[in-house]
Amino acid sequence: MHVPLEQQxxxxxxxxxxxxxxxxxxGYGKMADMMVxxxxxxxxxxxxxxxxxxxxxxxxxSYWSDLEAIRNWxxxxxxxxxxxxxxxxxxxxxxxxxCKVERTYSFEA
Amino acid sequence: MHVPLEQQxxxxxxxxxxxxxxxxxxGYGKMADMMVxxxxxxxxxxxxxxxxxxxxxxxxxSYWSDLEAIRNWxxxxxxxxxxxxxxxxxxxxxxxxxCKVERTYSFEA
Numbered sequence: 001m002h003v004p005l006e007q008q009x010x011x012x013x014x015x016x017x018x019x020x021x022x023x024x025x026x027g028y029g030k031m032a033d034m035m036v037x038x039x040x041x042x043x044x045x046x047x048x049x050x051x052x053x054x055x056x057x058x059x060x061x062s063y064w065s066d067l068e069a070i071r072n073w074x075x076x077x078x079x080x081x082x083x084x085x086x087x088x089x090x091x092x093x094x095x096x097x098x099c100k101v102e103r104t105y106s107f108e109a
Numbered sequence: 110m111h112v113p114l115e116q117q118x119x120x121x122x123x124x125x126x127x128x129x130x131x132x133x134x135x136g137y138g139k140m141a142d143m144m145v146x147x148x149x150x151x152x153x154x155x156x157x158x159x160x161x162x163x164x165x166x167x168x169x170x171s172y173w174s175d176l177e178a179i180r181n182w183x184x185x186x187x188x189x190x191x192x193x194x195x196x197x198x199x200x201x202x203x204x205x206x207x208c209k210v211e212r213t214y215s216f217e218a
Contacts, residue, residue: 006204014125014208016170018158022218049127051160051168059160059168061125087216095115095215099123099208106204107196109131 005047005063006106012046013064014101019094021056028090031082038078044069063101070098114156114172115215121155122173123210128203130165137199140191147187153178172210179207 039045044065052058064070073079148154153174161167173179182188
């Protein structure tokens with residue numbers, strides 16, 4: 001479906017979402033899965049990766065073709081609802097960084 | 110010491126290093142700690158964060174003032190040695206993305 005990011009022509013965009021979760025799930029897992037499914041359907045979506053350590057700190061990096069794709073996804077009504085619940089329940093803190101990916105290289109053993 | 114990234118004026122740069130570790134430590138932990146200590150001494154270093162899941166996939170994102178700072182760190186002789194060992198022993202694969210951080214915002218509960 002998607003071109004692997006390693007073959008994606010630069011420039012493209014990355015959204016680095018670093019967060020600290022509150023304790024307990026409170027419907028977070030289900031919503032997170034749904035948001036990934038929905039993001040994958042968005043025009044300009046290129047990929048997503050997520051990591052979280054045992055202390056609840058983590059990062060989700062999503063990749064997009066351009067800034068308009070990022071704006072459209074941020075404005076998506078269901079995603080807006082998730083953002084609201086994120087502030088009310090799921091996150092102690094988060095930070096978002098909008099980045100232009102200028103150059104990439106990779107290694108395979 | 111460092112200005113918190115949340116207060117850092119954009120633009121600045123991020124290096125997204127996504128990797129899949131080989132099994133076993135093989136001196137990786139010690140070297141990783143040393144590389145963070147050394148990076149923190151580099152001119153233009155702004156911060157670093159690291160996450161790895163139970164399957165050995167992870168990401169380290171380092172933040173820098175400009176491209177020259179990134180080039181200088183990549184060319185550092187001890188870091189070069191670590192990069193060599195990384196290819197020989199520590200990583201099944203990795204990818205590096207050089208990104209210009211254009212805009213940031215954050216939330217605190």
